[in-house]
Amino acid sequence: DAKTTQPPSMDCAEGRAANLPCNHSTISGNEYVYWYRQIHSQGPQYIIHGLKNNETNEMASLIITEDRKSSTLILPHATLRDTAVYYCIVRVAYNFNKFYFGSGTKLNVKP
């Protein structure tokens, strides 16, 4: 069911930017891309979402390619507290706006 593909794990040095890629090649025109993260033993936490324009908030930036088949989540200055599993999700409008979670990317931020 998952409509996204992400690398299983990535490493990032503390203080550097973390760039997490996501492939969603079958996305439809009215389907949004959401990013959530899950820190160990907690529920997933909302980060950002977008349709086709790039988005930025206090946590991160979301870059969506022009063809919308892929996106990148950017954490500009990663800290140790950003170590988590990051999920790229497509919200499917025709199916009750269901969230399809993949297996996510485990981001390891190292000192």
Place this chain on the structure above:
Amino acid sequence: EAGVAQSPRYKIIEKRQSVAFWCNPISGHATLYWYQQILGQGPKLLIQFQNNGVVDDSQLPKDRFSAERLKGVDSTLKIQPAKLEDSAVYLCASSPGRGGVKFYEQYFGPGTRLTVT
């Protein structure tokens, strides 16, 4: 603003026993979700409520799982009888489900970790 509350946080039962989980969503949120998260996997939606009506329960194993949302607020998820493969974290989430840019944004509780032995 209080978050989504779930209880218990942990539960250990033997196979064939029954178990129930409780969820209290964020006040005013119309939509409530129950997810199952098996170790190493992303959450999988089991059931979605809009107010007190079921919108989608296509992934709910109805021979053993049941859920209700009385008065469109709190919800309970029950498993009877439990199997070994039901060992997982059960997450509850809610979303406003009406007006505004956060219409579909889901807020998750801490989850209940179920171990079936």
